[in-house]
Amino acid sequence: MVSLLALIGFWPSPVDKPLRGLIARALRKLHAHGVPGWVDYAFVERIANVALFVPLGAVAVLAFPWQKWWQIATLGALVSGCMELGQWMFLSQRYPSLADLALNTAGAAIGALIARRLVPDETATL
Numbered sequence: 067m068v069s070l071l072a073l074i075g076f077w078p079s080p081v082d083k084p085l086r087g088l089i090a091r092a093l094r095k096l097h098a099h100g101v102p103g104w105v106d107y108a109f110v111e112r113i114a115n116v117a118l119f120v121p122l123g124a125v126a127v128l129a130f131p132w133q134k135w136w137q138i139a140t141l142g143a144l145v146s147g148c149m150e151l152g153q154w155m156f157l158s159q160r161y162p163s164l165a166d167l168a169l170n171t172a173g174a175a176i177g178a179l180i181a182r183r184l185v186p187d188e189t190a191t192l
Contacts, residue, residue: 115169116176123177128185135178142174143167
């Protein structure tokens with residue numbers, strides 16, 4: 067899990083760069099079939115930032131069942147912060163942002179909350 071996040075977070079260029087044309091074409095087709103215009107490239111990127119950290123939150127609940135969901139979200143923020151800081155310091159083609167940090171943290175929180183509901187644990191409390 068962490069290895070995949072590190073690979074994506076520290077890839078030298080934006081990981082979606084090779085897919086931009088494909089994503090743009092898919093969005094045009096979706097818009098032609100009635101999907102609202104606000105579902106654009108930026109929206110897809112934001113959803114991807116959230117989705118990337120949902121598994122981290124879920125796995126962290128399984129690994130640390132005594133932790134509260136917000137503590138797992140804090141772990142997500144820490145991991146995301148390290149990734150954003152590393153991009154800022156070492157990767158000139160990457161663009162770290164506080165928005166990514168917030169979206170990634172939200173993903174970890176969502177993953178933790180889902181895991182809490184699906185895998186109840188008597189020692190865990192919200």
